[in-house]
Amino acid sequence: MLAKFLAEGDVVVLTGAGISTESGIPDYRGPSGALRRHTPMTYQAFTGDPAARRRYWARSHAGWRSMARARPNAGHHAVARLQRRGLVSGLVTQNVDGLHQAGGARSVIELHGSLHRVVCLDCRDTTPREELDRRLREANPRFGALVTAVNPDGDVELPGEAVEAFVPAACRACGGGMLKPDVVFFGETVPRDRVDACFALVERARLLLVLGSSLSVMSGRRFVLRAAKLGVPVAIVNQGPTRGDDYADLTVDAPLGPTLTHTADLLDTTAGL
Numbered sequence: 001m002l003a004k005f006l007a008e009g010d011v012v013v014l015t016g017a018g019i020s021t022e023s024g025i026p027d028y029r030g031p032s033g034a035l036r037r038h039t040p041m042t043y044q045a046f047t048g049d050p051a052a053r054r055r056y057w058a059r060s061h062a063g064w065r066s067m068a069r070a071r072p073n074a075g076h077h078a079v080a081r082l083q084r085r086g087l088v089s090g091l092v093t094q095n096v097d098g099l100h101q102a103g104g105a106r107s108v109i110e111l112h113g114s115l116h117r118v119v120c121l122d123c124r125d126t127t128p129r130e131e132l133d134r135r136l137r138e139a140n141p142r143f144g145a146l147v148t149a150v151n152p153d154g155d156v157e158l159p160g161e162a163v164e165a166f167v168p169a170a171c172r173a174c175g176g177g178m179l180k181p182d183v184v185f186f187g188e189t190v191p192r193d194r195v196d197a198c199f200a201l202v203e204r205a206r207l208l209l210v211l212g213s214s215l216s217v218m219s220g221r222r223f224v225l226r227a228a229k230l231g232v233p234v235a236i237v238n239q240g241p242t243r244g245d246d247y248a249d250l251t252v253d254a255p256l257g258p259t260l261t262h263t264a265d266l267l268d269t270t271a272g273l
Contacts (some may be wrong), residue, residue: 010206018212072103080104090201106127122177
């Protein structure tokens with residue numbers, strides 16, 4: 001049934017953290033439930049509290065090593081296959097891990113930004129995360145942490161003494177500005193032009209396909225609501241119920257990697273590839 005929904009193309013895909021769980025990155029609300037044990041950093045705490053900012057960078061620095069080693073899984077590769085087949089006309093991800101691009105996808109709109117970039121909040125200079133990682137390693141030569149799990153935002157849990165001894169870095173371009181990962185924190189607003197670009201994709205779509213998102217927050221659910229308002233069919237593949245199920249023409253409760261791979265295989269068979 002999912003293959004039939006996708007066969008005519010003009011599909012806009014919206015992905016959430018659930019598509020990356022098979023790469024070892026837990027989601028917030030699904031089966032691995034990072035929110036059950038972890039409170040994400042808010043924009044207000046990060047910008048207003050130096051101690052919170054130090055804590056974030058210490059934990060994120062440790063988590064970045066695991067995030068950077070994560071590799072795209074079967075779900076990411078299947079989405080890229082569908083895009084190469086010309087069936088996917090737009091791809092929007094709520095994830096900040098860059099795994100869609102690593103899996104071969106093109107023209108990805110990163111709704112919440114990317115952990116692979118760092119921005120200065122004072123001068124807006126943007127640098128690669130790898131460059132900051134080198135600087136933090138130099139500033140904290142004795143820093144070490146055992147990471148057993150990394151959260152979707154790249155954060156991990158660390159003992160208090162490791163956090164207190166951590167030395168953050170400032171912007172080199174302007175000589176001391178506040179550095180922040182180029183991601184939208186909880187409590188922060190997604191740039192309007194990015195949201196408008198996503199709405200435009202949905203408005204031109206024949207089908208909106210939601211993958212691995214509980215749609216619990218309005219950031220992603222608004223696109224399902226817009227599709228429903230316009231009469232654009234919605235299909236959802238997710239493990240567990242979502243807040244968009246009432247608007248969906250098709251829901252599939254199953255692991256994304258095997259489900260999307262099988263769907264792509266069916267479509268290739270139908271096309272004689």
